[in-house]
Amino acid sequence: MEFIIRLIFYLNAFIIFWAMVGYPLSLKILRRVYKNRTLKKDFTYQPTVTVMVVAHNEEKVIHEKLENIIELDYPRDKIEFLVASDNSTDKTNKLVRDFIFNNPEYRIRLFEVKQRKGKTNAQNEAQKVVNSEILVMTDANSMLKVNSIKELVSAFTTQDISYVSGRLVIVNKDYSDVTISENTYWDSDTKLRKIESDIQTITAGNGAIYACRNADYHDFEPIKSHDGNMPRFYALNNKKALYNPDAIAYEKAGEVIEDEFKRKVRMNRGILRNILPDFRILNIFKYRWFSYFYFGHRTCRYLLWLSHLIIFITNALLITEHSFYIMVFVGQVLFYLLALIKVITKSNNKYLTLIYYYCVTLFAQWVGVYNILTGKAKPFWEKAESTR
Numbered sequence: 248m249e250f251i252i253r254l255i256f257y258l259n260a261f262i263i264f265w266a267m268v269g270y271p272l273s274l275k276i277l278r279r280v281y282k283n284r285t286l287k288k289d290f291t292y293q294p295t296v297t298v299m300v301v302a303h304n305e306e307k308v309i310h311e312k313l314e315n316i317i318e319l320d321y322p323r324d325k326i327e328f329l330v331a332s333d334n335s336t337d338k339t340n341k342l343v344r345d346f347i348f349n350n351p352e353y354r355i356r357l358f359e360v361k362q363r364k365g366k367t368n369a370q371n372e373a374q375k376v377v378n379s380e381i382l383v384m385t386d387a388n389s390m391l392k393v394n395s396i397k398e399l400v401s402a403f404t405t406q407d408i409s410y411v412s413g414r415l416v417i418v419n420k421d422y423s424d425v426t427i428s429e430n431t432y433w434d435s436d437t438k439l440r441k442i443e444s445d446i447q448t449i450t451a452g453n454g455a456i457y458a459c460r461n462a463d464y465h466d467f468e469p470i471k472s473h474d475g476n477m478p479r480f481y482a483l484n485n486k487k488a489l490y491n492p493d494a495i496a497y498e499k500a501g502e503v504i505e506d507e508f509k510r511k512v513r514m515n516r517g518i519l520r521n522i523l524p525d526f527r528i529l530n531i532f533k534y535r536w537f538s539y540f541y542f543g544h545r546t547c548r549y550l551l552w553l554s555h556l557i558i559f560i561t562n563a564l565l566i567t568e569h570s571f572y573i574m575v576f577v578g579q580v581l582f583y584l585l586a587l588i589k590v591i592t593k594s595n596n597k598y599l600t601l602i603y604y605y606c607v608t609l610f611a612q613w614v615g616v617y618n619i620l621t622g623k624a625k626p627f628w629e630k631a632e633s634t635r
Contacts, residue, residue: 288404340359377461401491412440412452429604448481516618552609
């Protein structure tokens with residue numbers, strides 16, 4: 248029995264270590280091995296493009312968003328704009344119609360989704376009226392850099408490339424300890440995506456700015472976001488999903504922990520499915536590096552909520568076996584106490600903040616699991632007002 252407990256302890260310790268330390272280090276090594284692989288671009292490729300903006304009650308930002316996208320640097324005769332309004336009940340639709348009326352020189356359409364079922368459903372419905380070769384998706388509160396469409400499109404250099412994700416730049420990264428922590432996490436995560444992309448394919452995208460071949464578009468269930476499901480879907484169908492850090496979108500992060508926590512809970516609404524959503528992922532002979540990337544970047548991270556609980560419990564059961572287990576247990580308790588100290592003292596110490604942010608992320612995973620098991624996970628959510 249003791250052997251089994253130790254085995255479970257070390258297995259979950261490995262999952263935590265590999266997700267946070269081992270996998271990132273392994274990619275740095277792979278970067279050196281595959282140093283000659285970089286993203287290829289072809290700026291002479293200029294297909295027809297539809298920029299789709301999904302909006303639900305975005306009256307605060309929709310006018311600014313429309314002003315932003317009509318300034319994009321792309322041939323006027325090859326680009327159109329589609330606002331998919333997900334059953335908006337505020338002034339969003341009126342503002343879009345007024346903008347269309349006042350700017351007749353641009354090809355802008357409003358697609359009204361009559362029943363609110365979330366972003367993915369709105370995308371599924373609106374895509375049916377798209378005839379362009381490339382479909383670009385962007386959020387209402389994400390402002391695109393003027394050359395972002397050219398950058399996205401330039402990466403579709405071969406037919407097996409079905410998806411290209413851009414880079415999200417957080418504009419309020421120094422506003423609070425919450426935005427600082429989110430920016431630190433996001434910077435480290437995008438560095439991993441860049442390496443994955445250069446070697447083969449990424450495991451997840453970014454909802455603020457991405458593009459896919461319209462012919463390759465797939466209707467996902469409303470509960471599934473494109474961010475996590477599109478790159479995996481294409482990889483399992485022998486297609487590629489790439490990352491172009493030069494295609495940039497600007498967005499505000501949640502400025503208070505409540506907003507950022509809600510966002511993370513929403514991101515984890517499919518966490519149980521995503522641990523190992525398809526057994527084909529394990530076929531490393533067929534999917535090569537993607538199998539390795541998914542295990543390290545997704546499976547291990549999606550297991551953190553469970554592994555931290557299991558390692559705490561098994562550590563407590565082993566505490567009398569050796570001084571090593573005493574030190575590890577004390578270390579775990581101290582780690583969680585430091586997060587609590589951050590809450591109580593409101594300290595701006597960067598190390599306390601990172602520990603606290605990590606614990607909030609773990610708790611958000613637990614809430615996501617709870618929502619799934621209780622049927623509370625929904626395909627739509629209330630937006631964080633501090634990001635508008």
